[in-house]
Amino acid sequence: MAKITLDDIGKIYPDGTRAVGHVNLDIQDGEFLVLVGPSGCGKSTILRMIAGLEEITEGKLYIGDQLVNDVPPKDRDIAMVFQNYALYPHMSVFDNMAFGLKLRKMPKEEIKRRVLEAAETLEITEFLDRKPKALSGGQRQRVAMGRAIVREPKAFLMDEPLSNLDAKLRVQMRTELSLLHKRLGTTTVYVTHDQVEAMTLGHRVAVLRAVSPQRPYNLQQVAPPTELFNEPVNLFVAGFIGSPAMNMVYGHLEADGDTVWAVFAGNRVKVDPVALERHPGIDERMGDRLVLGIRPGNFEAASHVAGADPDKQIEVNVEVTEMLGNETFVHFLLDEEPVMTPDIQELLGAAAEEEAVMGHKTQFTARVSPDVPVTAGDRLALVIDTAKMHFFDPTHGVRIGATPPPGMEAMVQS
Amino acid sequence: MTAGATSLRRRSRSRRTPAGAAISVLLWGYAVVVIAPLMLVVFNSMRPTREIFRDPIALPGSINLDSYVTAWNEASFSTYFWNSLFITVASVVLATATSVMAAYVLGRYRFRGSSVLAIFFLSGLLLPFRLAILPLFLLLQNLGLVDTRAGLILVYAATGIPFSVFILSAYFRQLPGELTEAARIDGANEFVIFGRVMFPLVRPALATVAVFQFVPLWNDFFFPLVLLRSSEKWTLPVGMTRFFGEFQTDWSTLFAGILITTLPLVALFLVATKQIIAGLTAGVGKI
Ligand SMILES: Nc1ncnc2c1ncn2[C@@H]1O[C@H](COP(=O)(O)OP(=O)(O)OP(=O)(O)O)[C@@H](O)[C@H]1O
Ligand SMILES: [Mg+2]
Numbered sequence: 001m002a003k004i005t006l007d008d009i010g011k012i013y014p015d016g017t018r019a020v021g022h023v024n025l026d027i028q029d030g031e032f033l034v035l036v037g038p039s040g041c042g043k044s045t046i047l048r049m050i051a052g053l054e055e056i057t058e059g060k061l062y063i064g065d066q067l068v069n070d071v072p073p074k075d076r077d078i079a080m081v082f083q084n085y086a087l088y089p090h091m092s093v094f095d096n097m098a099f100g101l102k103l104r105k106m107p108k109e110e111i112k113r114r115v116l117e118a119a120e121t122l123e124i125t126e127f128l129d130r131k132p133k134a135l136s137g138g139q140r141q142r143v144a145m146g147r148a149i150v151r152e153p154k155a156f157l158m159d160e161p162l163s164n165l166d167a168k169l170r171v172q173m174r175t176e177l178s179l180l181h182k183r184l185g186t187t188t189v190y191v192t193h194d195q196v197e198a199m200t201l202g203h204r205v206a207v208l209r210a211v212s213p214q215r216p217y218n219l220q221q222v223a224p225p226t227e228l229f230n231e232p233v234n235l236f237v238a239g240f241i242g243s244p245a246m247n248m249v250y251g252h253l254e255a256d257g258d259t260v261w262a263v264f265a266g267n268r269v270k271v272d273p274v275a276l277e278r279h280p281g282i283d284e285r286m287g288d289r290l291v292l293g294i295r296p297g298n299f300e301a302a303s304h305v306a307g308a309d310p311d312k313q314i315e316v317n318v319e320v321t322e323m324l325g326n327e328t329f330v331h332f333l334l335d336e337e338p339v340m341t342p343d344i345q346e347l348l349g350a351a352a353e354e355e356a357v358m359g360h361k362t363q364f365t366a367r368v369s370p371d372v373p374v375t376a377g378d379r380l381a382l383v384i385d386t387a388k389m390h391f392f393d394p395t396h397g398v399r400i401g402a403t404p405p406p407g408m409e410a411m412v413q414s
Numbered sequence: 415m416t417a418g419a420t421s422l423r424r425r426s427r428s429r430r431t432p433a434g435a436a437i438s439v440l441l442w443g444y445a446v447v448v449i450a451p452l453m454l455v456v457f458n459s460m461r462p463t464r465e466i467f468r469d470p471i472a473l474p475g476s477i478n479l480d481s482y483v484t485a486w487n488e489a490s491f492s493t494y495f496w497n498s499l500f501i502t503v504a505s506v507v508l509a510t511a512t513s514v515m516a517a518y519v520l521g522r523y524r525f526r527g528s529s530v531l532a533i534f535f536l537s538g539l540l541l542p543f544r545l546a547i548l549p550l551f552l553l554l555q556n557l558g559l560v561d562t563r564a565g566l567i568l569v570y571a572a573t574g575i576p577f578s579v580f581i582l583s584a585y586f587r588q589l590p591g592e593l594t595e596a597a598r599i600d601g602a603n604e605f606v607i608f609g610r611v612m613f614p615l616v617r618p619a620l621a622t623v624a625v626f627q628f629v630p631l632w633n634d635f636f637f638p639l640v641l642l643r644s645s646e647k648w649t650l651p652v653g654m655t656r657f658f659g660e661f662q663t664d665w666s667t668l669f670a671g672i673l674i675t676t677l678p679l680v681a682l683f684l685v686a687t688k689q690i691i692a693g694l695t696a697g698v699g700k701i
Contacts, residue, residue: 053595074601086592090614099610100600147600 001187002064002154003029004050010058010216011045019045021216022406023059025206027155030185034202036192038240038347041208042218043191044159050189051157052076063154074103079148081158085140087132087147093119094128097146111150118146121180138169145180155187162197174200195241199225207237209346217407230388231278233405235291235397236343238390244296244329247364248339250394251292253285262389264292265334265362270311272387279391280401290400291339293390296329299366301374302381312386316364318378328368330380333361343397452676459669466665481670489661491674493646494653499678501563501638501649502631505570506624512571513578514620518608520579521586522594532583538576543569544636551640561643569637574627585619586612621689625682632679650675 004027011020020042027033035043048054050061052073061068068076079100087096094115101111119125122142132140141161148156162170162177178201181188192198198205206222221233232238238246251264253271260271276282302308316332337360366382374380391400396411398404404412458466459481460474485491520532543550550569551560559565589612597611635651642648645656654671661667683690 051595051599053598073595073599074603078599080596080599082592082596084590084592086590086596088593088597088611099597099602103601103606147596151600 001029001185003027003031003062004155004187004189005062006046006050006059007062008059009046009049009056009061011042011049011054012057018211018213018216020049020218021058021211023219024406025219025222027187027189030187032181032188032190032201032203034190034192034198034205035208036195036198036202036205036240037208037218037220038210038349039193041210043193043208046208046218047080047157047159047189047191050155051078051080077154079151079153079156081144081148081156081161083160083163085132085144085164087140087143089132092129092131093124093135093143093146096132096143097150100147100151114150114152115146118149121149121183122146137165138173141165141173145177149180149184153186155189157189159191160193161190163192163194170197177201195243199229199241205241207240209236215407217405220405231399231402232293232390233399233402234343234408235293235339235341235392236347238293238392238399239344239347242295244365244367246293246295246390247362247366248291248293248344248392249334249336249362249364250289250339251336252287252289253282253391255283255286260286262292262386265336267314267334269314269384269386270309271389272312272385274387275389275391278401279399282391282400285391285400289394291341291392291394291397293392294364294384295388296365296367298385298388299330299368299382300385301368301372302383304369304372305383308383313381313383315379315381316366318374318376318380320376321374323370326370328370328372328374330366330368330374330382332364332366332380334364335360336362338362339394341394341397455669455672455676459666459673461666463664463666481664481666482674484664484667485657485661485671485674489657489667489671490645490653491650491657491671494648494650495674497563497647498632498649498651501566501570502628504563504567505574505631506627508567509571509574509578509627510620510624513575513623514582514613514616515608516575517579517582518586518612521583522589522612535576535579538573539580543573547636547640554641560641561647563642563647566637566641569641570631570634574623574631577626578623581623582616582619585616589615618689618692621686622692625686625690628682629679 004025006023006025006027009020009023010018012018023046025033035046037043045054049056050063052068052071056069063076063078088099091099097115097118098111101114106114115128116125119128122145124139124142124146127135127139127143132143135143141164144161162173165173174197181201190197190201192201202225204222204224205228207220207228208218209220211218221228221237223231228237228241232241232246235248239248249264251262254261254263254268260273260276262269262271300308302313316330316334318330318332320331322329322331339362368374368382372380392398393400393412396404396408398408398412454471457472457474458470460478461472462478462480465472465475486495516535520528520535554560554565554569557565559568593611593615594607597607602611633651634649638647638649638652642652645653654675657671658668661671
């Protein structure tokens with residue numbers, strides 16, 4: 001086991017494409033760090049540079065205290081789990097797991113002991129003689145894990161290891177992975193584009209974004225899951241983490257004596273002081289145009305909250321409802337042009353145009369109790385937990401009072 | 415030919431349309447046309463020549479293998495047969511071993527000049543080797559390899575390489591790159607990756623290219639005729655010309671000789687059909 005340090009790591013592919021820039025990460029000994037971000041943001045590239053499969057073109061990489069930039073993969077003492085498992089098709093499950101140990105000239109009995117032990121842990125003992133072809137996806141996944149475990153490496157690197165499994169199996173394997181990590185305590189770097197996986201597995205989660213010529217930096221925020229959720233550093237992280245995504249709308253704050261009101265799309269709600277405390281420097285932004293963020297879970301039907309504060313309510317026309325059993329999602333429109341900063345455009349990708357067609361309407365989603373009797377076309381009073389409101393700068397998307405992500409400091413100051 | 419017939423027959427089971435039926439009839443007809451003379455050779459090789467002249471198309475009364483003994487011993491088929499087998503197998507092994515290594519590098523690595531090198535190998539497919547016989551002969555003569563089995567083997571191996579490299583490099587190219595990377599992380603160096611991970615995975619293609627080299631070499635008449643002088647080094651096709659002259663009237667022995675010549679090919683196809691089909695269709699579906 002070892003810590004892994006990325007010191008200003010960058011990658012320019014031979015064809016001139018910059019995939020990664022200025023990544024600084026201190027991965028602690030025994031930590032489970034998740035790299036998450038939309039497709040093409042450079043997650044795999046970073047992981048492959050740690051593995052030694054991709055040349056590091058900028059910066060320094062340390063495993064433990066050793067500088068490993070020029071150390072070949074086999075000498076880095078790491079194990080990798082691939083998205084397509086990459087099991088050797090012509091070898092039995094046992095041989096697949098034993099291959100790395102045999103190459104390291106480990107005594108036969110020790111190899112056997114380790115493989116059997118790992119097989120036991122992963123419950124694949126009965127398949128040891130089979131070829132990978134004769135296994136289900138989930139079983140192959142376990143073999144791939146087993147191949148990594150038996151090596152007892154300094155670190156595990158995993159690139160979307162669960163993405164080829166069906167939804168149910170994925171949830172199960174997620175739990176097992178988590179338990180396995182608790183048991184082994186091996187430093188793990190885990191790549192996924194699934195934010196649920198990121199939030200449930202990671203001790204810390206690093207949110208990445210594709211670099212651009214103006215902004216050659218990938219890292220947006222590195223933080224424990226709850227911090228990412230509660231204090232996203234900018235609109236990109238706010239929009240990426242959480243499902244359904246955070247609602248965002250243009251608006252402004254009005255100070256009226258001691259009370260601060262959030263005004264947006266013809267609504268006026270009283271902002272809880274807690275929310276203001278979470279945004280240092282917000283006092284200076286009174287009256288400025290801001291982006292207000294409200295998570296779907298911070299709504300509730302007013303009829304279902306005892307003593308709901310009338311000053312924290314909005315009335316909406318319900319467009320669509322989705323009843324999921326233990327919660328109901330209510331979709332409605334606000335009379336305001338949709339928030340369209342570069343962050344949001346990047347997150348939405350192709351869907352951004354669709355959003356633009358919507359014109360002067362902003363889509364909102366609220367989560368309400370399943371027993372709220374609501375159908376499309378209803379008028380519904382919603383109460384907002386305004387202590388959990390988020391405020392962002394509308395030009396660069398950085399959260400008010402937050403330390404801007406690397407590469408955006410200059411923008412925030414100007 | 416055997417390979418094609420088997421694969422089509424297997425598929426025709428699902429065919430129930432009139433067009434399908436017509437194709438089936440056609441193929442069966444073709445199979446009969448091909449197999450009938452072969453059967454005639456088999457049967458007549460077991461009958462005395464006298465009987466053949468009296469009634470060319472008949473079943474043998476009893477199984478009589480005398481003609482085989484005659485062909486094998488008196489007509490030197492034993493010599494020709496072992497020469498053919500040794501030369502063909504050695505050529506195929508040499509060419510395949512060379513090709514598989516070249517194909518691995520061409521299929522999986524990009525480096526300065528790699529595409530030029532690939533084209534160089536492929537250009538061999540376009541060159542008619544037989545037209546180059548004169549320079550080839552002079553070359554071998556200078557090397558002292560005329561009238562040696564080694565000389566013939568070298569020439570044969572060279573003719574087999576372009577096609578084998580072509581097939582094998584395509585095959586190597588479609589193997590998932592993650593396998594190499596997994597092996598590299600597992601601690602394998604380039605030789606281990608080639609020998610223990612990639613090589614075993616191209617075995618079906620190896621069988622294909624081996625068979626496709628084997629058949630024309632086994633049947634080749636031209637090169638041994640030009641390059642070999644002493645009859646104790648002759649291969650079957652060359653040996654047969656003398657044999658036909660000597661045994662002109664002994665049809666039974668003639669048939670036996672023909673059968674001895676054909677048998678290895680039939681056996682080869684019977685054994686390797688499945689592998690050949692797998693090799694030819696590789697890359698159509700993901701492995
Ligand atoms: N070999 C390469 N040559 C040139 N550019 C590349 C190469 N590999 C990746 N890229 C580019 O680098 C960027 C990052 O790719 P990467 O594979 O790291 O993304 P990712 O975050 O893993 O995406 P995904 O979630 O789709 O796997 C992309 O823009 C990609 O097009
Ligand atoms: Mg990737």
